[in-house]
Amino acid sequence: MASRSPTPTASQGRTPRRRPADRREVILRVAAKAFSGSGYHAVRLDDIAEAAGISAPALYRHFPNKYALFAETARSLADALAAATEAVPISPDDPTTELRGLLSALTAAAVDNRRTGGIYHWEADYLIGDDAQYVRAIVVAQHRRIRGVLYACRPDLDAASADLITAAMTSAVASPATHRTALAARQIVALITDAAMSLTDVELPPQAPIDRTGGGLSPTSKREVLLAESIRLFAARGFREVTIDDIARAADLPPSGVYRHFESKAAILQAAFWRASDRVTAMISDALARAATPREAIVALVTAYCDMCCTNNDILAVYASEIGNVEPRQRTELRAQQRINVEEWAGWLTRDRPELTPVQARFLVQAALNVTMDLTRPRRRPSAERVSALGLRLLLADHTPGGSHRVDLGQ
Template sequence: MTAEPAAAVRPRNRRQLIVEAGATVFSERGYHAASMEEIAAGVGITAAALYRHFPNKYALFAECANVMVDRLVAALGEVPADAALAEVLAAVTRVTVAHRGAGGVYRWEARYLNREDRRVLKGKFAHVVERVAEVVRREYPWPDEHLRAVAALGAIGSITMHHNSIARRRVEDLLRASALRVAAADPSAALADARVVELPARPQPRTRRSEILAAAIPLFERDGFTAVTNGMIADAVGLAPSGLYRYFPGKADILAAACLQAAGLLAQAVEHNLRGVTDPHDALTALTATYVAYSFEHNALTSVADAEIVGLPAGLRRPLVVAQREHIAVWEQYLRQARPGLDARQARVLVHAGFGVVVEAGRRLRWRNSPEHRAAVAALLVNALDL
């Protein structure tokens, strides 16, 4: 007699499994490109079964957006109040690295959460920042402890924004040490040593195509890529919506073209400011000043690109990824010359950590473009790289 096959047992943590799978898909695909069917398949259930736990994609996304910060709050709650900064940052690093695949969701929270959900999430992040800032102020009592705290967290959080393969313990050590150096920096003393760099002039919108690019990015930043319609872009440049198709096949092509244009400006700036520089430390100083100046000058485009490129079709995304990799390769080359003990993967992790510092510090400063702000952020980036 043959035994009947055992009925499938529903796991008790199915909701948690759905949230984990959802956070990963949202991180990798973007909010709008992700589908409930794809998330359900990642858990091994049907979409109908998924809807028994979440009524719609937004409800799942809202819960996914809180996963990382809830883990950070819980981890910091277990750290003694009098713990050293190294211990506090170690707790943040362990959680972030362990869940790096799902951590990118926070890129979209500002655009796609409703006002109340966004307020709650920001409150949780503010708690994490305040906890770190308290210890930074105690151990390194010079100005701008909150700026240094968010920059240190940006160095750690950078691991959620790329896919470099590196051993978990090794990357934890790299990111914790980088964040400690950032927290210990004194950005207020950096202006005297600030390097002046030149950026290419912004392209003047002299053609319809360039007018469309110039008009679309502020709309994408304000409303989010998906919420902006062709009609809104056309209206901004005085065209009928059908007129856009004479210049671009679709809205995604406008975003991709604007990002490629900006990547070209950055490449030109790097080439110009590295001309004649041979010492690797001098080259990294020039790269730092150039990248920071570029980030402040083009903050609207870079914020849109960070949030939206992941959702572009592969054919449009590929040239942008290639441009980014080429830029990172320049940093990696000089960083390994300046710090010969680093291998290629370690160098790339640190370069991304530096970029994470710029993003979070720039946001903290509301991208107000002044010599003082650029010098402060450049000093934090240099400390992230340990130069």
């Protein structure tokens, strides 16, 4: 009788699995996409491990917890931005060329990181200690260099205006990382760099006094009070840090009173987002009703949106950082409505500037919206009139009537 061959062991008969040399980099890339798309709190380490093709214990060998992984992705993104600007030669005799080079390099970095660059919207909210200082140092150094070159181009600028224009420029060139509209990378870089450069000689109106008293009457409906107080708490502390008890106390209700109107905290967030989406849609209709030409439509849209952002910046800040906490189907529907609104803006822009394709117009609209949202988030935000001037310049460039660089904001 022929002897039976021994049964192959687990190590025989198949090629052993090799650990990829760049496993840490793979984890970081997957994590950056997840954090960018869903926000910090909505991401689970098990999901990142699965997407990276590794086990959860293997991921923990590289990163002890979610915060450590998030901090490393934010540092990596900051490093990429620093490398992009450091490669641009300093040109004291030609500041315009240097400025264009810096903005082009940052736009290219945003295009390279379109699936991961959304982290910049909320890294300041979640980074702590040395991580926050590390990223902030890079952001501040980048801002100071661009501002210094801008000063060389326009020595007449006052400090506040130079800071505001610099912030608008950097927000504009980061905007390709905030949406998924398709266009060749080379065309994106050229289009957005030109738009950001158009801000170099924008004429800003004087800073108008801002009413911070929060005037007006508060709603009496318990549902409306709950929504208003929830948005305020989410903006101040983050969705995950706010409890139903916190919301109930702020609304002067027992916790059971919250559940009479909303089945969960996530349901409150979802209702708030739809309320914000409805406001934007209504704002577009109202603005168009006041316009008689495509140019008037664009001016009305920009000024109305800036006004809304300045008076409702809490909900917009929450939308930017907490959209990942809405259930996937609702998140998809919200983003679909957002795309419809962007296409409405873009349609009027192409009517006013027929040299633009619809896709190019959408990129410019996204840049203007991103700048508006970013500039109205800080506590010491500029007036709506100054933000409107920047948004209009991004959309219209030097295509104002008679070739003038000024845009009439009077409505």
